Amino acid sequence: MNRYKAYIPRLLTLIDRYFYLPCESSYNGAFFFRQKYMKVLIQRVAHASVVVDDQTIGAIDQGLLLFIGIEKHDTLETLQRMAKKVLAYRVFGDAEGKMNLSVSDINGGVLAISQFTLAAETKKGLRPGFSTAAPPEQAKQQYLEFVELLRDQHNTIETGEFAADMKVSLLNDGPVTFWLEM
Numbered sequence: 001m002n003r004y005k006a007y008i009p010r011l012l013t014l015i016d017r018y019f020y021l022p023c024e025s026s027y028n029g030a031f032f033f034r035q036k037y038m039k040v041l042i043q044r045v046a047h048a049s050v051v052v053d054d055q056t057i058g059a060i061d062q063g064l065l066l067f068i069g070i071e072k073h074d075t076l077e078t079l080q081r082m083a084k085k086v087l088a089y090r091v092f093g094d095a096e097g098k099m100n101l102s103v104s105d106i107n108g109g110v111l112a113i114s115q116f117t118l119a120a121e122t123k124k125g126l127r128p129g130f131s132t133a134a135p136p137e138q139a140k141q142q143y144l145e146f147v148e149l150l151r152d153q154h155n156t157i158e159t160g161e162f163a164a165d166m167k168v169s170l171l172n173d174g175p176v177t178f179w180l181e182m
Contacts, residue, residue, distance in 0.1 A: 042089065104154055117130075
């Protein structure tokens with residue numbers, strides 16, 4: 001048994017990474033696979049723009065700036081559900097100043113930026129890991145699919161350029177920022 005003690009920390013790390021125990025009083029001893037999520041950071045903005053090679057390629061006035069992280073296990077269903085959620089998420093003030101209106105309700109703009117660093121694993125160490133991020137070909141395809149899903153449901157959609165060195169400028173309105181996982 002003593003010769004296996006060195007492997008216990010690594011085994012516990014693997015269990016933590018890929019499995020979870022439900023927090024229920026009726027726990028029956030079964031492990032469940034840990035879900036991997038599509039991540040979108042949304043910011044309510046007064047205006048936002050993205051520049052590539054000194055050219056503005058996307059700009060919006062009042063609306064949402066989306067930073068989109070695609071992971072290996074994301075599916076078309078995940079993209080569809082996230083697009084619907086983003087466009088319906090109520091982050092804009094109504095007549096009483098309460099966040100009861102969505103970007104669709106106010107006919108605001110959406111600037112969608114691909115950002116693979118959102119898929120980073122940051123629990124350990126001082127350098128992020130990207131093993132959960134989708135490979136570039138898959139991520140590009142799914143990012144473009146996500147943008148098309150947004151365009152199918154909303155008029156004003158602007159984008160960045162996938163895998164480009166982008167300079168994103170924004171005036172955060174609030175500030176109001178939410179981390180969405182699906």
